Amino acid sequence: MKTVKKNFxxxxxxxxxxxxxxxxxxxxxxxYDPESLKLTDTxxxxxxxxxxxxxxxxxxxxxxxxxxxxxxxEQRLKYAGLISAQMRVHIKADELSLQAxxxxxxxxxxxxxxxxxxxxxxxASERIGQFFHRLDKDESLETAYAALNLAGYMDNLRVANxxxxxxxxxxxxxxxxxxxxxxxxxxxxxxxxxxNFFNQINxxxxxxxxxxxxxxxxxxxxxxxxxxxxxxxxxxxxxxKADAALENTEGVEPVMALEPTSEMPLSPTHFTALYNGIAxxxxxxxxxxxxxxxxxxxxxxxxxxxxxxxxxDISSTEK
Numbered sequence: 001m002k003t004v005k006k007n008f009x010x011x012x013x014x015x016x017x018x019x020x021x022x023x024x025x026x027x028x029x030x031x032y033d034p035e036s037l038k039l040t041d042t043x044x045x046x047x048x049x050x051x052x053x054x055x056x057x058x059x060x061x062x063x064x065x066x067x068x069x070x071x072x073x074e075q076r077l078k079y080a081g082l083i084s085a086q087m088r089v090h091i092k093a094d095e096l097s098l099q100a101x102x103x104x105x106x107x108x109x110x111x112x113x114x115x116x117x118x119x120x121x122x123x124a125s126e127r128i129g130q131f132f133h134r135l136d137k138d139e140s141l142e143t144a145y146a147a148l149n150l151a152g153y154m155d156n157l158r159v160a161n162x163x164x165x166x167x168x169x170x171x172x173x174x175x176x177x178x179x180x181x182x183x184x185x186x187x188x189x190x191x192x193x194x195x196n197f198f199n200q201i202n203x204x205x206x207x208x209x210x211x212x213x214x215x216x217x218x219x220x221x222x223x224x225x226x227x228x229x230x231x232x233x234x235x236x237x238x239x240x241k242a243d244a245a246l247e248n249t250e251g252v253e254p255v256m257a258l259e260p261t262s263e264m265p266l267s268p269t270h271f272t273a274l275y276n277g278i279a280x281x282x283x284x285x286x287x288x289x290x291x292x293x294x295x296x297x298x299x300x301x302x303x304x305x306x307x308x309x310x311x312x313d314i315s316s317t318e319k
Contacts, residue, residue: 019053079157
């Protein structure tokens with residue numbers, strides 16, 4: 001006795017493959033009059049899901065605003081890093097005329113701007129926002145930062161943070177407007193409806209021996225084998241790609257970041273890397289036309305540790 005193939009890779013179908021397969025099964029069943037074959041119950045359940053199959057869409061790719069957010073966040077890290085670096089320079093220099101200003105400005109910088117790269121985008125926004133809130137309320141802070149030649153970096157950080165917040169809200173609103181299709185429950189429901197329909201066919205032909213189910217079963221099995229072969233091919237190709245990628249990584253030596261030396265000081269454009277935790281003994285920073293070279297930026301403990309963590313922590317971007 002012929003039966004509908006039951007053990008096939010239905011759970012491996014992609015969201016776009018499942019509605020194609022389900023619609024094909026519905027079309028085939030209609031040709032053989034499900035009512036005359038005593039298949040009405042499970043067939044109607046499966047057919048009733050047909051309008052919802054339109055919601056099984058391919059997943060969204062990265063949101064078009066994510067790239068802009070990443071760029072703006074990198075700008076925030078850069079300006080915050082430059083402010084922190086200049087503050088350390090002033091601390092090391094310990095100039096008598098600037099000591100009072102350093103004493104006022106230093107706590108706020110260390111509290112709100114140091115190590116922003118370790119925070120999420122949202123946390124970084126909160127810290128920067130609180131920093132400017134306190135700055136705007138305290139005139140002595142503004143005076144101190146101006147005396148330390150940090151006003152330009154402050155303005156740039158404020159603009160970058162404001163733009164980041166605007167784009168962040170715009171992207172979140174766009175993502176929230178997407179229809180909520182609840183794909184996992186729907187996929188589970190469609191899979192169950194298909195399997196119940198196939199099971200009823202197999203049971204009904206044993207119960208109603210006078211009815212001929214062979215043509216329906218043959219056509220359904222052809223559709224199942226065709227769909228399953230595509231899934232198997234995709235899984236095989238994915239495995240080959242994964243194996244090839246693994247082979248390419250074997251035996252590759254990790255790349256270490258070069259530690260700056262007195263013969264190779266860093267320029268201001270390289271500070272972003274420094275702010276992300278890369279140890280350095282000598283750093284050259286330029287501000288207001290004055291060049292400070294070969295200054296010990298980090299203490300010996302930080303020089304003992306090196307990190308190559310990237311600038312941004314992309315969080316979510318949605319995708």
